[in-house]
Amino acid sequence: MRCTHQAYKQSASVPDTWQQLPAAPAQSQSEITLNPSKPETVDTGIQGLDFVLQGGLPRGRPSLIRGGPGTGKTVISLTYLCHGITQGEPGVLVTFDEDPDALLHHARGFGFPADTYLKEGSLRILDMRPDQSETAGEGIELTAVLTRIEYALKQTGAHRLVLDAIDGMEGAFPGQSGLRKELNRVFDWVRDQRVTTLITTGEVENFSTRFGLEDYIADCVIALKQEVQHRVMTRLLRVVKRRGGPHGAGEFPFLLDSQGIFMVPVSGAALDARVSSERISSGVPGLDQMLGGKGPYKGSTILLSGQAGTGKTSLASAFAQAACRRGEKVLYISFEESIDELVRNQSSIGGDLAHHAGPEGGHRLIMEPVRAIEMGLEEHLMRIMRSVSRHQPDLVVLDPISSFTNRHEGDCAKEMLLRLMYLIKEQGITTVATELLSDSSGGVSHLDVSSMIDVWIKLRRHEGNGELNRLITVIKARGLAISNQVKEFRMTDSGMTIEDPYVGESGIVYGTARHARQAEDEQVIAQLHRELEQARRLREETEEINAARERLARAEREARAVDLDRQVMELERRLASIEGARSAIRRSRQ
Amino acid sequence: MTQYLLRLYIAGMTPAARRAIKNLEALTADMAGQEMDMQVEVVDILERPQLAEDERILATPVVVRRLPPPVRRVVGDLSERERVLVGLDILER
Numbered sequence A: 001m002r003c004t005h006q007a008y009k010q011s012a013s014v015p016d017t018w019q020q021l022p023a024a025p026a027q028s029q030s031e032i033t034l035n036p037s038k039p040e041t042v043d044t045g046i047q048g049l050d051f052v053l054q055g056g057l058p059r060g061r062p063s064l065i066r067g068g069p070g071t072g073k074t075v076i077s078l079t080y081l082c083h084g085i086t087q088g089e090p091g092v093l094v095t096f097d098e099d100p101d102a103l104l105h106h107a108r109g110f111g112f113p114a115d116t117y118l119k120e121g122s123l124r125i126l127d128m129r130p131d132q133s134e135t136a137g138e139g140i141e142l143t144a145v146l147t148r149i150e151y152a153l154k155q156t157g158a159h160r161l162v163l164d165a166i167d168g169m170e171g172a173f174p175g176q177s178g179l180r181k182e183l184n185r186v187f188d189w190v191r192d193q194r195v196t197t198l199i200t201t202g203e204v205e206n207f208s209t210r211f212g213l214e215d216y217i218a219d220c221v222i223a224l225k226q227e228v229q230h231r232v233m234t235r236l237l238r239v240v241k242r243r244g245g246p247h248g249a250g251e252f253p254f255l256l257d258s259q260g261i262f263m264v265p266v267s268g269a270a271l272d273a274r275v276s277s278e279r280i281s282s283g284v285p286g287l288d289q290m291l292g293g294k295g296p297y298k299g300s301t302i303l304l305s306g307q308a309g310t311g312k313t314s315l316a317s318a319f320a321q322a323a324c325r326r327g328e329k330v331l332y333i334s335f336e337e338s339i340d341e342l343v344r345n346q347s348s349i350g351g352d353l354a355h356h357a358g359p360e361g362g363h364r365l366i367m368e369p370v371r372a373i374e375m376g377l378e379e380h381l382m383r384i385m386r387s388v389s390r391h392q393p394d395l396v397v398l399d400p401i402s403s404f405t406n407r408h409e410g411d412c413a414k415e416m417l418l419r420l421m422y423l424i425k426e427q428g429i430t431t432v433a434t435e436l437l438s439d440s441s442g443g444v445s446h447l448d449v450s451s452m453i454d455v456w457i458k459l460r461r462h463e464g465n466g467e468l469n470r471l472i473t474v475i476k477a478r479g480l481a482i483s484n485q486v487k488e489f490r491m492t493d494s495g496m497t498i499e500d501p502y503v504g505e506s507g508i509v510y511g512t513a514r515h516a517r518q519a520e521d522e523q524v525i526a527q528l529h530r531e532l533e534q535a536r537r538l539r540e541e542t543e544e545i546n547a548a549r550e551r552l553a554r555a556e557r558e559a560r561a562v563d564l565d566r567q568v569m570e571l572e573r574r575l576a577s578i579e580g581a582r583s584a585i586r587r588s589r590q
Numbered sequence B: 001m002t003q004y005l006l007r008l009y010i011a012g013m014t015p016a017a018r019r020a021i022k023n024l025e026a027l028t029a030d031m032a033g034q035e036m037d038m039q040v041e042v043v044d045i046l047e048r049p050q051l052a053e054d055e056r057i058l059a060t061p062v063v064v065r066r067l068p069p070p071v072r073r074v075v076g077d078l079s080e081r082e083r084v085l086v087g088l089d090i091l092e093r
Helices: A026-034 A045-051 A072-087 A100-110 A114-120 A143-157 A180-192 A206-211 A215-216 A287-288 A312-325 A339-347 A351-357 A378-392 A400-409 A412-426 A510-590 B015-034 B049-054 B081-087
Strands: A002-004 A063-066 A091-095 A122-125 A159-162 A196-201 A218-230 A234-243 A250-255 A259-262 A300-309 A329-333 A366-369 A395-398 A431-439 A455-464 A467-475 A487-492 A495-499 A501-503 A508-509 B002-010 B036-045 B063-068 B072-075
Touching: A045 A234, A045 A259, A063 A072, A063 A114, A063 A180, A063 A215, A063 A395, A072 A091, A072 A114, A072 A159, A072 A196, A072 A218, A072 A259, A072 A329, A091 A100, A091 A143, A091 A366, A100 A122, A114 A196, A143 A180, A143 B049, A180 A196, A180 A215, A180 B049, A206 A215, A218 B002, A234 A378, A259 A378, A287 A455, A287 A467, A287 A495, A300 A312, A300 A412, A312 A339, A312 A351, A312 A395, A312 A431, A312 A455, A312 A495, A312 B015, A329 A339, A329 A378, A339 A351, A351 A366, A351 B015, A378 A395, A378 A412, A400 A412, A400 A431, A400 A487, A467 A495, A467 B049, A508 B015, B002 B015, B015 B036, B015 B081, B072 B081
Parallel strands: A002 B036, A063 A196, A063 A218, A091 A122, A091 A159, A159 A196, A300 A431, A300 A455, A329 A366, A329 A395, A395 A431, B002 B036
Antiparallel strands: A218 A234, A234 A250, A250 A259, A455 A467, A467 A487, A487 A495, A501 A508, B002 B063, B063 B072
């Protein structure tokens, strides 16, 4: 028997070496005491979470994330770590549960080149999955855990540390009464390091409370859970504790899928939208004319309400294309139509969505189909906001938002839509939303989000004379001098136009009827003109007749007067001659 | 004659480490009488942290049977002889 000590030197002089591991540099400690009211934070790379934590995790302190299986603990910690690496802060990941390869795979899935990090040495993964070792005797120590972490931290120069699923250690060495004490020693050690640490535990048997993680070790405790409502699962995050700093209260829904974690700071949504006096064209000159001549304000929320077939999507597409032509970026979220359908349908009225979405159009149009059926309201909101924050568009089209209210009961949908609109508006982005009104609605909106709407345009159908015509009205437009008129809205193969309706003898008519009525009315007018001519002629003729009669009568009267004068003269002459004769006789008789 | 290569990992000369070394020395002494050649190496991971990493050591003291394969390991101060033998799969004659 040989007992060889030669290969590895023993150090009998260090009974508790782990306690002698270098403590934090004095500098960071003084920083903390200098600034006690505003503790330094480390961003997690999850925007919403940093917002809720008012900056991020407390720098140089341990934080705890607890939650049941599948609540997203590992994803959050991976994002925290990889985000740090992209910021030039190396990280060490200690896994007590998942295979390192699986973790690398996850990280790759969220867009982090974890393998490269590993090669570069900015990421170190310590595999601390307990194997099924036999135990023989008492007295096990977990100094190896500390030594390995310490060694990795020193080698990588890491600022960020993750201990993932550390509760897995509890069952690793059955029958070891000293394990509890040893685990506490690990936590105390972690606490004494000046490394920003994220510890995750499952919710099984209150591991985190039993080991004092929650009360004593961690400065920040985040609880994750899943909630199922209406058969749709929502993930929720709550900050239970945040020592020395404020944090958002309440439960925050978050999104976890193949693209990673996304959170909307829901109660943080404030109405401090950037106000713009810039005006943008709707893409339909006639509509711009109706909206104070120059179109709506940039950054306003525009709702297009209308029944089926009134041209909501076409008008929304016009908005989108006009924005693309201006060189702006547009995010078109289609809840019902597929992208192919949308492109095809719009090309029939002269729209070229494919051009703007393609390389020739500079990929300015991003179209995303989202099925309203697929997920819960919160998830919708978050998915949309994630797309918005990813693409940074100038204009967002939501077509149609009514697909939510149809599927979800009560005020939830309305609330969600209001919040969605606030969140988009907050960033100074113009929103064009369409709302499908059911035929039985009588043209009344059931969404009741009008308080949020800056420009509300109503489209409706006018059916008559065997055809359908589209009418457009601007119901309201904040800060704009709007047309109060109902106009006719036409979709032709070369685009959309807005025309004044025909105003005739018996009211306003639209479409072909207006042409018919116009022709009809023109005939009547011509007829009337003819009649007027005739009447005038007759009138003139009557005048002439009267004048002639007058002249004739006067001539007659004059002739008669002449005649009477002649008679008078004749009678006087005869009387005179008789008188003469009589006097002659009388003289002769005398 | 079966040859065994055992490696004992300790983290500093703690009481448990001392007990493990003592127990392992006693074991090898006993085994020598049974025509078993046992080599024991003691590694202090505080000195060689990279080895702890390579061996994925979590708890100490731990004895690892390096030879003959397959690798087997037993954690603890090795005070229970029976369990050590079972754990390292060493057959007593």
